[in-house]
Amino acid sequence: MEVKTAFGADLMSDVLAFAQSGSLLLTGLTNPQVIRTADVLDISAIIIVRGKRPSPDTVQLAGDLGIPILVTRFILFETAGRLYQSGIRGCLVKVDGSVHSHG
């Protein structure tokens, strides 16, 4: 598997709005919903950050759907920085202002 882009978020609706298919997903979420979300978006693999462990039903579902889960003790910022340094880029650089105009 070759991956070129990534997205990181802990809010499922942000992942749904912005993550692109084929990307890595960096997240602190560990429940089965994160696997469902990855499946809907064709995410290539999930990296769970901050040393969190996926629950057994999350691992089970990931196995069923063929989505790899990686875990790291690095925080989200550190994980993203290290991946960026090794050539991975954001699945989008910035958002179109009209989509998320808070305030």
Next chain:
Amino acid sequence: MADEPLIYENQFNVQGGNFSDAGKVASHIKAILKGFGIPSEAVRKTALVAYESEINIVSYARKGVIHLRLAPDQIVIETIDEGSGIADIELAMQEGYSTATDKIREMGFGAGMGLANIRNFSDIFHISSEPGKGTSLKMIIKWRP
């Protein structure tokens, strides 16, 4: 458009409160559309709007049905649920407005972005609701450029 011939049609039940299955219907719909060779961008949009609607039914309604209709130029997703309904639709549509419980937030939902995402990813979007009865959504995604 109403009498447009259909390529495929199906409907799926969604049980309110059943968080462990939430998203199954959207995954299923995605697989069906892929099987028909629908372009991936349209499949992705459809799976996304179906998923956000499915999560909302599981989170806020007693039960619901998600209809899938595949026509020669567009995909129609229609959801009908029985539940509390939405008293103020304009407020519910606002980005950031949410009445999600802790349980919903623990799963990563409850940002108040779902309905806005659904509107943004649909080519045509309708919402109607009757407080005390339920909520209906209709999303159309064009798949032939």
